[in-house]
Amino acid sequence: MTNEENHSMEEQExxxxxxxxxxxxxxxxxxxxxxxxxxxxxxxxxxxxILDNFENLEGKTASIAGRIVSKRGHGKAGFAHIQDxxxxxxxxxxxxxxxxxxxxxxxxxxxxDIIGVEGEVFRTKKGxxxxxxxxxxxxxKSLQPLPEKWxxxxxxxxxxxxxxxxxxxxxxxxDVFIKRTKIIRKVREFLxxxxxxxxxxPILNTIAGGANAKPFITHHNTLDLDxxxxxxxELFLKRLIVGGFDRVYEMGKMFRNEGMSYKHNPEYxxxxxxxxxTDYNRMIEITENLVxxxxxxxxxxxxINYDGVEIELxxxxxxxxxxxxxxxxxxxxxxAAKNNEEARALAKDLKQIENIxxxxxxxxxxxxxxxxxEEDLIQPTFVLHHPVDVSPLAKRNPDNLEITNRFEAxxxxxxxxxxxxxxxxxIDQKQRFLSQLKxxxxxxxxxHMMDEDFINALEIGLPPTGGLGIGIDRLIMFLTNSHSxxxxxxxxxxxxxxx
RNA sequence: GACUCAUUAGCUCAGCUGGUAGAGCACCUGACUCUUAAUCAGGGCGUCCAGGGUUCGAAUCCCUGAUGGGUCACCA
Numbered sequence: 110m111t112n113e114e115n116h117s118m119e120e121q122e123x124x125x126x127x128x129x130x131x132x133x134x135x136x137x138x139x140x141x142x143x144x145x146x147x148x149x150x151x152x153x154x155x156x157x158x159i160l161d162n163f164e165n166l167e168g169k170t171a172s173i174a175g176r177i178v179s180k181r182g183h184g185k186a187g188f189a190h191i192q193d194x195x196x197x198x199x200x201x202x203x204x205x206x207x208x209x210x211x212x213x214x215x216x217x218x219x220x221x222d223i224i225g226v227e228g229e230v231f232r233t234k235k236g237x238x239x240x241x242x243x244x245x246x247x248x249x250k251s252l253q254p255l256p257e258k259w260x261x262x263x264x265x266x267x268x269x270x271x272x273x274x275x276x277x278x279x280x281x282x283x284d285v286f287i288k289r290t291k292i293i294r295k296v297r298e299f300l301x302x303x304x305x306x307x308x309x310x311p312i313l314n315t316i317a318g319g320a321n322a323k324p325f326i327t328h329h330n331t332l333d334l335d336x337x338x339x340x341x342x343e344l345f346l347k348r349l350i351v352g353g354f355d356r357v358y359e360m361g362k363m364f365r366n367e368g369m370s371y372k373h374n375p376e377y378x379x380x381x382x383x384x385x386x387t388d389y390n391r392m393i394e395i396t397e398n399l400v401x402x403x404x405x406x407x408x409x410x411x412x413i414n415y416d417g418v419e420i421e422l423x424x425x426x427x428x429x430x431x432x433x434x435x436x437x438x439x440x441x442x443x444x445a446a447k448n449n450e451e452a453r454a455l456a457k458d459l460k461q462i463e464n465i466x467x468x469x470x471x472x473x474x475x476x477x478x479x480x481x482x483e484e485d486l487i488q489p490t491f492v493l494h495h496p497v498d499v500s501p502l503a504k505r506n507p508d509n510l511e512i513t514n515r516f517e518a519x520x521x522x523x524x525x526x527x528x529x530x531x532x533x534x535x536i537d538q539k540q541r542f543l544s545q546l547k548x549x550x551x552x553x554x555x556x557h558m559m560d561e562d563f564i565n566a567l568e569i570g571l572p573p574t575g576g577l578g579i580g581i582d583r584l585i586m587f588l589t590n591s592h593s594x595x596x597x598x599x600x601x602x603x604x605x606x607x608x
Numbered sequence: 609g610a611c612u613c614a615u616u617a618g619c620u621c622a623g624c625u626g627g628u629a630g631a632g633c634a635c636c637u638g639a640c641u642c643u644u645a646a647u648c649a650g651g652g653c654g655u656c657c658a659g660g661g662u663u664c665g666a667a668u669c670c671c672u673g674a675u676g677g678g679u680c681a682c683c684a
Binding site: 127129130179181182183184185186187188189190199201203204205219220233234235237239253254255256257258259260261262263264265266267278320321322323363365367368370371372373377379463523524525526527555578579580582583594604 | 609615618619620621632633634635636639640641642643644645646647675676677678681682683684
């Protein structure tokens, strides 16, 4: 034997587990039983339907189809479980029922193969509702082995990359995504029932506005124009309010070119809701009522357990001003500071806040809030009246022009909603864009870009309006007790695998 | 981005102070017509993440890199 032959034999042995299945497929094809030519299989029932209606179906004929997930042979008979969308179902296959030829072929089927089975509904001696096969058809040959049957697929990386395998072997994953769909449907239902109009605004933007974030850049060839994937849809929705749609919302993907973590994915789903002739108080009510409604509808309760902590989502939620929180936690009354210098002097002992000498009074209050207060907000809480310096799109509070009529909702120390009375003074808005522009020139890539057309819209006239954004993935994390955003995204963003 | 842990069979994992790579499941062969982690007997399966170094000898020690997890930082 030459080295080359030796090597190729080793190669073959290496992949024996794969070759065996390919051989089986080849044999079937040579016999004229190529499963990949089959285009349909008529099933009369889903697995769950038979389980739920056994009394009516016992003794009757039914057909089901699905993937073989376990198999137990006993010589001239055997049991197997097949899995369809609704669950697992046992089949009982006997040589004297389906014939010698057919039975011999059945014994070659592997875990992962997809089959159709027609047979009689019955209950085994051990009590399991099953199907006694009259015929078994191979519908798809699986050429790769499934993960091990009771440890399953655990490697998180593989689970995300090969979600299709994850879904097959970890049924509870399916439940999370079924729940995700229900949650999204119920959010829409809540708003549709109150005559909010769902709209679609551009994802490809020439100005990435509506939030402080780094955008993804892409390129339009015909226009030879760099474009941004949207970081928010706020400015478009407010244009629609200007146009006379008094209640609008949009739920969809946002894209932010920033870090990834258990609560950040580069593309994520958010909803923004705008309503004319109302203020931030109304948006606070919508937030707590919407979350309460969705929890009740999807989970049947407003009490959730997240990571071992009981959380009550029932409205009304607690309301507290940001400044009071910071003052109570740090013992420093920043509102007493008359200017930035005084605020910096007050903050000088707060070592956790970086670059204090570059921050304004409002930014210091916000930083102190994030550093010292956020994590304590376990039960749903609205934090009110953010400084104007960190709220370039929010209306000022008439009693104190340094703060805004804005709120953020926190659950388990995480922000899940943000809303405010929308700034509709075009002159003030322009000033704030200009100061954002200045920050941008100083290197803040996340500062707002100037949006002249949005200013134009405000000059046409935006009625008093309340606006609100909710992080849908984070809401879903709470309602499904998921600890990573990747667990609520079917295909989370992954680096490409290097082979 | 920083720190830290991990990467061994298709899957889940063991492998001690350096001495020829292990188990279970899955797969193959045989027995078995009510099993369900089926059972019983036998068998095959490895780029020990990659590259370099130390050593007579490296899955094991050292360095560099890749990928992933966790923690922290920024962002929702």
